[in-house]
Amino acid sequence: MRRSPSSRFQTSQTGVSSISSSTTAGFVAPRSLTQILARPKRRVASRPSIRRARIARPELSAQFAAGRSSTARTSKTRSTASLLVRGRILGAITFATSKPERRLQRPQVEIARELARRIAICIDNARLYREAQDASKQREAVLAIVSHELRTPVSTIDVAATMLLHGGTEPRLRKPAETIRRACERMDKIIADLLDMAAIQSGRLRVEPKDVVAIELLNEIIELHEPIASEKGIKLIRDFDLEGVHLLCDRDRIQQVFSNLIGNAKKFCQAGDVICVHAKVTGKRAMFSVEDTGPGIPAEELSHIFEAYWSGEAGKKKGTGLGLFIANAIVKAHGGELSVASKLGHGARFSFTLPTSDLATH
Structure with a gap:
């Protein structure tokens, strides 16, 4: 034995x-x-x-x-x-x-020396890991406090700008008021991303799966993004037949995933490009994809695409680099994984799966 x-x-x-x-x-x-x-x-x-x-x-x-x-x-x-x-x-x-x-004997002494060296390294690594964890917790706490404190003044500015737009404002003031509103929306998105980032790193990201009608969810998402895409000359189309399909997911969080994916595609696409939302059901899971005809992603960047704060070189567009990281964390919380397929000059396709609900009717 x-x-x-x-x-x-x-x-x-x-x-x-x-x-x-x-x-x-x-x-x-x-x-x-x-x-x-x-x-x-x-x-x-x-x-x-x-x-x-x-x-x-x-x-x-x-x-x-x-x-x-x-x-x-x-x-x-x-x-x-x-x-x-x-x-x-x-x-x-x-x-x-x-x-x-x-x-x-000497071989035994050499083994003892090597064992001592490895033990010392293990102890030191454990200490460094503990210190890194403590520093991470402190950073997350500060981040959460700062983000919450920023939301109040941003909301106040947004309300004031909205009142200007709907209060018979002089034409010459409308454009500045609209600019302020867009800046507030952008700031609110950054704050939300920072709070989600802190929640993910501390293991506190929450999802509340409920029964969701798939076709209603996707139509709502496309209707939300279609006007903005149209303004840029980008065509947003759908490719799915989800009649009778129900999903088991957190509706708001999945909307956030699609918003990040479609928003990311809009950021890199030019006038004349196409963004397509695909969906199909296989067994007890539904697969979704957001595909675009944009510039694509360099091969050397694909392995980093879901890392926090990562921002690719293609298009030289600026951003927080948190959108895809957060989207992947949300998908993982639903038991799936976000994947990407792309070739430089031939667009990109992001895919993930969600569980279907027992209420689904086919």
Whole structure:
């Protein structure tokens, strides 16, 4: 029967112990500890012999104290190495054997040295990861507070601009008022993206799947974007037959996905280009695609397209770089994944699937 690492450790003839820079013992193989120190099987707290370990000496990272030492009942051969990383001593690790005739050979010492090096790296990586997590949480908290605080003045400005537009404003003031409104809408979108970004990074992005009539959802989305696309000379068309199809999804969040995909296509397309929304049902999932005849995406950018804050070079268009990242997170929250297919000069196609509802009728 194959023995687990822990069981091999429990019965090992070679003692293995570790201590931290605070001179507190870590782990000791119980059997060898009993033989070597004639003490009960237990974890070891601070001991005088451990406190004497010269772990504060950096040179211990390159050399081992190998030799025989004796206790009242037995003798042992021991090798000790410090856990050194980034010029900092984290602790020490000791290997010992209870057999007087057995000395640790050079290959074993080399293994001990390599083990000490890897342990030090693992400890350091764990520390760096914890610090990165703490910094990320602080950034998310600040981001959420700032975003919420920005929303109030932006809403006030938007309301004032709307009142100007609908209050018999002089013709010469209408254009500035419209510009202010568009700027407010843009600012509100950025704030919403930042809040979603914070929610995604902290694992708090919420979706509330409900029964949604597919044809109503897509028609609403197209009707929302068609006027703006038409102004740019871009044709927005549909290619689907979803009669009787129901989806199990968060309606607002999926509208957000389509808005990001169609908005992204409009940003890169020129007059005369076409954006098509495709949909079909396969089994218990519906597949959706947003395809355009725009400039396409360079091959080297495809692997980064769903990264946060990533903004491609094609078209030199500016943006927060969060739209596709957020869209992908929303799709994943519905059990799917957003994918992209593109060739430079031949447009792009973004696809994802959603679960259908049991209320679907075909």
